[in-house]
Amino acid sequence: MQDFVYLLKGRDFIREVAVACPKCKAKALVSGGEPDKMLAEYEHKVHFSCPTCHYFLKYTNTPKFRVYTNKRGQNISSRLLMLNSPCDPFFGFEVWYQIDTQNGLLWAYNLEHLVLIENYIAKRQSNCVGLPFDNNSRSYRLIQGVLDVKNRETILKTIQRVKKT
Numbered sequence: 001m002q003d004f005v006y007l008l009k010g011r012d013f014i015r016e017v018a019v020a021c022p023k024c025k026a027k028a029l030v031s032g033g034e035p036d037k038m039l040a041e042y043e044h045k046v047h048f049s050c051p052t053c054h055y056f057l058k059y060t061n062t063p064k065f066r067v068y069t070n071k072r073g074q075n076i077s078s079r080l081l082m083l084n085s086p087c088d089p090f091f092g093f094e095v096w097y098q099i100d101t102q103n104g105l106l107w108a109y110n111l112e113h114l115v116l117i118e119n120y121i122a123k124r125q126s127n128c129v130g131l132p133f134d135n136n137s138r139s140y141r142l143i144q145g146v147l148d149v150k151n152r153e154t155i156l157k158t159i160q161r162v163k164k165t
C-alpha cells in the first residue's frame with residue numbers, strides 16, 4: 001500500500017519536475033525542490049532551465065503573494081506551492097508527462113513518478129477496496145477509474161510511449 005500513498009503525494013517528487021518549456025515547448029526542468037523542508041528554506045535553489053532554448057528563470061524572481069496581515073498590521077507575504085495539479089508547483093508550467101484517459105488526466109512530475117504510477121496500475125487488481133488515500137480525492141477517483149477500465153492495457157502502453165519522450 002506504500003506505493004499508493006506515494007502516488008498521491010506528488011510533493012515527494014518535486015526535486016526535479018519535467019515540464020514543457022513555455023517558450024519553445026521542448027522538455028525542460030524545474031529543479032531544486034525539497035519535499036521535506038519548508039519552502040522558505042530552499043526557494044533560493046529552485047530554478048527553471050530549458051536545454052533547447054536556454055530560457056532560465058530563478059524562482060526567487062517570481063512575485064510573493066500576501067498571505068495574511070499580522071496583529072501589528074504588517075502584511076506577511078510568501079510564495080505558495082501549486083500542488084495537486086498538472087503543473088510544476090513553483091512556476092506553474094505544464095508537466096511533461098501527461099496521459100489522457102477516459103477517466104481524466106494522469107500526470108507525473110518526473111520519470112520516477114511516472115514509473116511508480118505505471119507499476120501501480122500494472123499490479124493492482126480492479127476494484128481494490130480499502131485503499132489508503134490522501135485528502136486529494138480527485139486523484140483517488142481517477143486512479144480507481146483507471147483500474148476499473150477495460151483498456152488498462154492501452155493506458156500502460158501509452159505510459160510506455162510517454163516514458164520515452
Ligand SMILES: [Zn+2]
Pocket residue numbers: 021022023024025026028050051052053054055
Ligand atoms: Zn525552451
